[in-house]
Amino acid sequence: MNLQQVSYANELEPEPGPRTLANPTTPWNSRLRELAKQRQFSQALTLYRHMLRSGCFPNTFTFPVALKSCALLLFPLLGSQLHAHVLRSGCESDPYIRTSLISMYCKCSLVHNARKVFDEIGQWRNFTICYNALISGYTFNSKIFDSLVIFGRMREAGLLVNSVTMLSLVSGCTLPNHLGIGMCLHGCCFKFGLDSDLSVANCLLTMYVKCGEVQRARELFDEMTEKNLITWNAMISGYAQNGLAGHVLELFRDMKLSKIRPDPVTLLGVLSSCANLGAQSIGSEVERQIEYCGFGSNSFLTNALINMYARCGNLVKARAIFDSMAEKSVISWTAIIGGYGIHGHGEIALNLFYEMIKSGIRPDETVFVTVLSACSHAGLTDEGLKYFDAMEMNYGLQPGPEHYSCLVDLLGRAGRLKEAMNLIKSMKVKPDGAVWGALLGACKIHKNVELAELAFERVIELEPSNIGYYVLLSNLYSDAENLEGVLRVRVMMKERKLKKEPGCSYVEYKGKVHLFFSGDRNHSQTEEIYRMLDELESLVKEIHPSSENEEILVGTGVHSEKLAIVFGLLNTKPGIDITVMKNLRVCVDCHLFIKLVSKIVNRRFVVRDATRFHHFSDGVCSCKDYW
DNA sequence: TTAGGGTTAG
Structure with missing residues (x-):
């Protein structure tokens, strides 16, 4: 209970006062409704207090607003007092007030009280709204199975199932293991003819996204004949949250074509995808749109802009936006x-x-x-x-495990592997895949096969389909010239049908994205690129004979980052930084190559890979932890 | 009684 609530509770204690005919309830109720509409809930409760003090008696139109205010402000004590006022006023048999009470108790996490109100309904229990309130309340408190039980009772009683019932149920399926229930509910929506209801369809779409079934969500999205802003936002943020940034930008383009005006929620999804892809030009376009639409004061959007500019390499702009924020x-x-x-x-x-x-x-x-x-x-x-x-x-x-994985990484990179291992042993929480993965990464850097095998065993128990860990161990075996080990990992990968995501690098040049895969020969400047790359590689080998056995699982093709770097050299003037994006991590071999090239040609390169930026100039890289 | 949202290593 917070202090504000205590003060309200104390002031409410002696109420309600004597009823006087001179003070009619209707004007108070109108003002209360107005305040609730403007979402000024504390003011609404203050008004309720004044109302009682002035001798006005609350009625069936007063309580739903007051109860809703308590629910949204999370004031359970005040809510219980209102419950007492309801009983004193003799309004308790009103199903709408019962519904408001159930909802208030559920929002304040007092599900037992809500259930008591529901069970006491008696003759009034045949109201869909009361069932809906309880179902929604159970869902709100993550009790999806209790919701389903109530839904079952509702069906047995032959009550009307409406779209609110389905919304309350479907919105409870928020985890991948709820997918089965979610799909059954989808079937129910179809059976009751509610699947064509736009709000229900939007809710189903969100359910698929939250259960990790983005493809199914997209199918539903495509099937929907009617779409509103929420439909587009649900799909856009669904892609954004699942890391499918390319799809987000595509969908955003389609949305503009369909003449639906984006709102701040849309733009947030788009900005986070621009940040992931390093798509600064689209990000800046969104920034202009934010100003144009008058969303400039939305702090969610400002934070997303800082993140976007920083991740696109424009720290100056990110800092300027940050500095300009008042709060x-x-x-x-x-x-x-x-x-x-x-x-x-x-x-x-x-x-x-x-x-x-x-x-x-x-x-x-x-x-x-x-x-x-x-x-x-x-x-x-x-x-x-x-x-x-x-x-x-x-x-x-x-x-939490995320802090431990950072610390294991920190110690591991510094070669303090024993300390890192002891840290894992001392953890109060169960180590997750990232913790063991960080240790495995450190073992790769410091070539510790024995500890790596232990870390690998743990990490694939937790994340059996994370391909990166198999590649890491295989490369470590390869460094140690343990060919049997390499083969063993390869067999494991084949058995588990795991395939490495192809590495790609890209450069934004003159408003166009130039994309390169490993060994790619599809670019229009391929001949020139390979000719220049040959020359550079011979120059590099003269200074530093580099090893060529990295990323053996990918094959021996020319790495994509090299192609992108050379493309940049061919097309930009001296003095301009060349910025390359890579979807995976830059491999050691390329890291060294780019470092040396920056010295040979006296150019600055900025490479953004899956985890950070590398600023190369004069034979040095800004990152201090790359092996 | 009712669907969409920002920051997080590897």
Whole structure:
């Protein structure tokens, strides 16, 4: 219970007052409804208090608004008092008030009280709205099975099932293991003829997205003859949350063609995809659209813009937007700290964290993940350990597996494998795939086959289809010239039907994306590119004889990042930075190649891979942790 | 009683 609620509760204690005929209820009720419509719920409750004090008696039109205000402000104590007022007023037999009471108790997580109200309904229980309120309440409290039981009773009683019933049920299927229930409910919607109801169809679409079935969601989306803004948003954010950024941009284009105007929710999904793809030109277009539509003050969008610019390599712009924000939330700080972190500016990231604390913002678990990863990218091992300890000691935050995986990564990269292993053993929470994966990555860097085998065994128990770990171990065996090991991993991959996602690199040039795969010969400048690459490779080999046995599982083709780098060299003037995006991680071989080329041709390269930015110039890379 | 949302390593 919060302080505000205590003050309300105390002030409500002696009410309701004596009923006077001189003070009619209707004008009070109209004002109450108006406030609720404007979502000014605390003001509505204040008005309710004044109403009682002035001797006006609440009626069946008063309680639903007051109860809804308590539900949305999470004031259970006040809600219980209102329940008492309802009983005193003799309105308890009104099914709408019963419904409001059930909903209020459920929103305040007092499901038992809600159930009591429901069970006491007696002669009034044959109302669909009461069943709907309880079903929705169970769903709200993640009790999908209880919802289904009530739904069953409702069917037995022969009550009318309407779209709200289905919305309340379907919205409870939010996890992949709910897919079966979700599909049955889809069948029910069809049976009751409710699947053509737009809100139900939108809810089903969201259910498929949340259960990880994006393809099914898309099929439903395509089948829908009527679509509204919510339909488009559900599909766009569904793709965005599942990392299908390319699909998001495609769908956004279709949406514009269908003349539906985007709202802030749409633009958020689009911006997060621009951030993932490094599509700065589309991101800037969205920024102009935000201004044009008057969404400039939406802090969700501003935070997304900071993230987008930082991830597209434009830290200056990201910082300018951050600095211009009047109110910076912990999320704004996380976005900018993370931005500096992925660019390898660990010290700036830590200074920003310090500034955040100074400005009175309480850090949360997420900001610590970005701080620890910033330390990791910048090779600031001891600082990272310090912040990890501070998390619990100074701020009372329990580290989760995501913090441990950062720390294992940090220690592992510094070669402190034993400490990393001991840290995992000391964990209070169960280590997840990322924790063992970080250890496996560290073993690869420091060529520790024995520990790698242990980490691999654990990690594939937890994430059997994550191809990256198989490649990592296979490459480690290959480094150690353990061909039997390489073969064993290959057989495992074949048995489990795992195929590596093809690596690709791309460059945005003159408004067009130039995409390259490994060994690609489809680009119009292929001849020139390969000729120049040959020349560069001979120059590089003169300075540094590089190893060629990386990524053996991919084959021996020319890596995509090399093609993209050379494309940039051929098409841009000296003095201009060449920016390349890669979907996976840059391999060691290419990392070295680009480093040396930057010295030979005296150019600066910026490469963004799956985890961070690499800034190459004069034979050096900005990241301190690349092996 | 009712569907869509920002920050997170590898």
